[in-house]
Amino acid sequence: MKKGLFLSGEEKAAANYYSVFNPHTEGLIGEAADGTPSEMSEAIEKADEAYKKMKTLTSNEKAGILSRAATILRDRKEEAARIISQEACKPVTAARTEVQRTVQTLQFSGEETKRMNGEYLQLDAAEGGEGRDAYTLHESIGVVGAITPFNFPLNLVTHKVGPAIAAGNTIVVKPAEQTPFSSLLLAEILSEAGLHPGAIAIVPGDGKTLGEVMLKDERIKKISFTGSPEVGKLLKAEAGLKKMTLELGSNSPMYVDQSCRGEVSEVAEKSVKGAFAYNGQVCLSTQRIYVHEEIFDDFIQECSEKTARLQFGDPLEESTEVSSLINKKSQQRLYEWIKEAKAEGAEVLAGGEKVGNGLEPTILSNVSSTSSISCKEAFGPVVIINKVKSSEEALEQMNNSRFGLNAGVFTNDLKQAVDMAHRIEAGQVLINDVPTLRFDHMPYGGVKDSGYGREGVKYAIEEMTELKMISIKYR
Numbered sequence: 225m226k227k228g229l230f231l232s233g234e235e236k237a238a239a240n241y242y243s244v245f246n247p248h249t250e251g252l253i254g255e256a257a258d259g260t261p262s263e264m265s266e267a268i269e270k271a272d273e274a275y276k277k278m279k280t281l282t283s284n285e286k287a288g289i290l291s292r293a294a295t296i297l298r299d300r301k302e303e304a305a306r307i308i309s310q311e312a313c314k315p316v317t318a319a320r321t322e323v324q325r326t327v328q329t330l331q332f333s334g335e336e337t338k339r340m341n342g343e344y345l346q347l348d349a350a351e352g353g354e355g356r357d358a359y360t361l362h363e364s365i366g367v368v369g370a371i372t373p374f375n376f377p378l379n380l381v382t383h384k385v386g387p388a389i390a391a392g393n394t395i396v397v398k399p400a401e402q403t404p405f406s407s408l409l410l411a412e413i414l415s416e417a418g419l420h421p422g423a424i425a426i427v428p429g430d431g432k433t434l435g436e437v438m439l440k441d442e443r444i445k446k447i448s449f450t451g452s453p454e455v456g457k458l459l460k461a462e463a464g465l466k467k468m469t470l471e472l473g474s475n476s477p478m479y480v481d482q483s484c485r486g487e488v489s490e491v492a493e494k495s496v497k498g499a500f501a502y503n504g505q506v507c508l509s510t511q512r513i514y515v516h517e518e519i520f521d522d523f524i525q526e527c528s529e530k531t532a533r534l535q536f537g538d539p540l541e542e543s544t545e546v547s548s549l550i551n552k553k554s555q556q557r558l559y560e561w562i563k564e565a566k567a568e569g570a571e572v573l574a575g576g577e578k579v580g581n582g583l584e585p586t587i588l589s590n591v592s593s594t595s596s597i598s599c600k601e602a603f604g605p606v607v608i609i610n611k612v613k614s615s616e617e618a619l620e621q622m623n624n625s626r627f628g629l630n631a632g633v634f635t636n637d638l639k640q641a642v643d644m645a646h647r648i649e650a651g652q653v654l655i656n657d658v659p660t661l662r663f664d665h666m667p668y669g670g671v672k673d674s675g676y677g678r679e680g681v682k683y684a685i686e687e688m689t690e691l692k693m694i695s696i697k698y699r
C-alpha cells in the first residue's frame with residue numbers, strides 16, 4: 225500500500241514518503257506521505273477555500289453527508305478494522321469495536337448538527353433593554369487543525385472531523401506517524417458521501433514540523449489536539465488567540481468498596497478489561513486500583529487468575545487479546561518502571577516480563593505513590609492494585625495525581641457514591657464502572673494535566689463554533 229496526501233477530495237502524490245511498519249511482526253505495512261510544510265500550507269489554503277461552501281450548507285445537508293458516511297463505513301467495517309489492527313497493532317476484535325463506535329460518532333455528528341440551537345434572551349431584564357427580541361446562534365469558525373494520536377486512529381480522528389463538519393467548518397488532519405492509513409480511509413469515505421472537495425485534508429508526517437505550520441497560519445481558527453501533556457502544553461503556549469481543545473493523558477484511578485463483597489469476581493473481570501484493553505494504550509486506561517482491605521485478597525486473586533489467561537499474539541488473530549506495544553521505546557520505558565517499582569518494594573502479582581515486542585499484562589501491588597508507574601501515565605499493560613483501609617484513604621490516593629480524566633468507584637453505598645463523585649478531581653466519574661469507559665456522545669475531557677476543554681460530539685461542536693447574539697429593536 226502506498227498512500228499520498230488527501231487534498232481537494234482525492235488522494236494526491238506527495239513529495240516524500242515514509243515507511244510504516246507493523247509493530248508486532250515488524251513487516252512493512254505501506255508507504256505514507258511525509259508531508260512538507262508547503263503541502264500543509266496547500267491543504268490549509270484548500271480548506272479555507274472550501275469553507276466558503278461549507279458555511280452555506282444547511283444542517284439537513286450536513287446531516288445527510290455524515291449519515292451517508294456512517295453507512296459507507298458500516299459497509300466497509302472489516303476493511304477498516306484490518307487497517308486499524310495492523311497500523312495500531314490493535315487486536316482485530318477491538319479494532320472492529322472501534323469501527324462500530326466510529327459509525328456511531330458519525331451518526332451522532334449528523335444528528336447533533338440538527339440540534340445546534342441557540343436561545344431566546346430577555347434583554348428587557350436590563351434597565352433600558354425593553355422593546356427588543358434577542359437570540360443566540362452557533363456560527364462556524366473556518367478551518368480546524370487536528371493533531372491526533374495512534375491509539376484510536378479512526379474514532380479519535382472522527383471525534384474531530386464529525387463535529388467540525390457538523391459545525392460547518394473545514395478540517396485539516398495531521399494523524400499520528402504510526403497510523404496514517406485509517407484517517408485516509410475516513411477522508412475517502414466522507415468524499416464518497418458527498419463532502420465538498422477540500423473540506424477535509426489529511427497530511428501525514430512529522431508532528432513538530434507540520435504542527436508549527438498549523439500554529440503559524442492565521443487561517444487555522446482552532447487546534448484540536450489529542451496526545452501527550454508535554455506536546456499539548458507546548459501547542460497551547462504557541463496558539464495565541466486560536467481556539468484550543470486538548471485531550472491529554474491520565475493515570476485513571478478506581479476504588480472498590482467492601483460493600484461490593486458479593487461482586488468481587490464481576491468487578492475483577494471488568495477491571496482486567498479496563499486495565500488491559502488494547503494493552504492499556506488508552507487515555508482512560510485503568511491504571512490505579514484501590515481496594516478496601518476486607519476484600520483485597522479475594523480481589524487480587526480473581527484479577528491475577530483472569531490476567532494470566534489473557535492471550536498474547538498477532539493483532540490479526542481472532543484469539544488475540546493483547547499484542548505488542550506501539551514501539552520498543554514504550555516497551556523499554558514500562559519495563560524500567562516495573563523494575564523501579566520492584567526495587568522500591570512492589571510485589572508482582574502477574575506478568576512483569578517482556579513478550580514479543582510487548583509486555584506481559586502486569587499487576588503490581590504495594591506500589592509507592594511516588595513511583596513512576598503510579599504517578600506518570602503508563603499507557604501500557606500495567607495496573608497497580610493497592611490495599612486501603614477506607615474510602616477516605618482511597619479518595620486521597622485517587623486525587624493524589626497531576627491528572628484528572630476518568631475515575632471509577634464500585635460501591636453499593638449510595639451516600640458514599642455521591643460523596644466520592646463530588647469530591648473526585650476528574651472530568652468524568654463513573655459509579656459502578658471502570659474508568660476505561662467512554663460513550664461517544666458524552667462530554668469527555670480532563671482537569672489538571674489531563675486536558676483543556678471538552679469533546680464528545682455536542683460539546684466538541686460547541687468548542688468549534690462562536691456564539692453570536694442578534695438583537696432586534698422593534699419598539
Ligand code: ADP
Pocket residue numbers: 371372373374398399400401429430431432433434435436450451452453455456458459
Ligand atoms: P503519543 O505519546 O500518543 O505518541 P504525542 O503527543 O507524542 O503522543 O503525539 C500525538 C500527536 O502529536 C501525533 O500526531 C504527533 O505527531 C503529534 N506531535 C508530536 N510532537 C508534536 C509537536 N511538537 N507539535 C505538534 N504536534 C506534535
